[in-house]
Amino acid sequence: MFFKHISAIAAASVMAGILTTATPAHAEWRKAESDRFIVYSDVGERQLRNFVQDLESYDRVLRFRMGLPGDVAQALLSQERNAEAIALLEPLVNHPHGSTAAARALLARARGKETPAEDAGEATADEADEEV
Numbered sequence: 001m002f003f004k005h006i007s008a009i010a011a012a013s014v015m016a017g018i019l020t021t022a023t024p025a026h027a028e029w030r031k032a033e034s035d036r037f038i039v040y041s042d043v044g045e046r047q048l049r050n051f052v053q054d055l056e057s058y059d060r061v062l063r064f065r066m067g068l069p070g071d072v073a074q075a076l077l078s079q080e081r082n083a084e085a086i087a088l089l090e091p092l093v094n095h096p097h098g099s100t101a102a103a104r105a106l107l108a109r110a111r112g113k114e115t116p117a118e119d120a121g122e123a124t125a126d127e128a129d130e131e132v
Contacts, residue, residue, distance in 0.1 A: 039077045 032039045032052045036059055041048045055077075063070055 033074070036072065036074055037077060038074050 029040055029042055030045060030048050032041070032048050034052050034056050037052060037055055039048065039052050039055070041051070043051070060070075062068070
């Protein structure tokens with residue numbers, strides 16, 4: 001009986017030690033703005049700046065190729081290093097000429113991948129279209 005109490009106390013001590021030493025990871029969020037995008041990200045400053053510049057370039061190319069107007073409201077995005085690559089928020093998700101799946105496909109190609117699934121290592125291109 002004595003050993004059961006000792007082992008329970010030892011287990012509780014170990015758990016208390018683990019819980020008090022474990023601290024949540026703190027990510028420093030940065031904000032970058034361009035003509036068409038506002039991006040919040042937990043990646044480094046240089047990586048965020050390059051991402052926004054690339055995003056503006058792809059946006060200009062797509063607007064030119066699709067004949068879309070250039071005067072649109074800024075889109076709000078978040079880029080997280082340990083979640084989905086991009087989460088598109090209002091107004092792009094509900095834009096009549098775009099979709100989240102299309103944006104994910106574009107960004108996957110920008111990273112040199114054929115499909116968002118290959119980029120994220122998850123769903124196939126058909127499954128990504130079904131998410132919309």
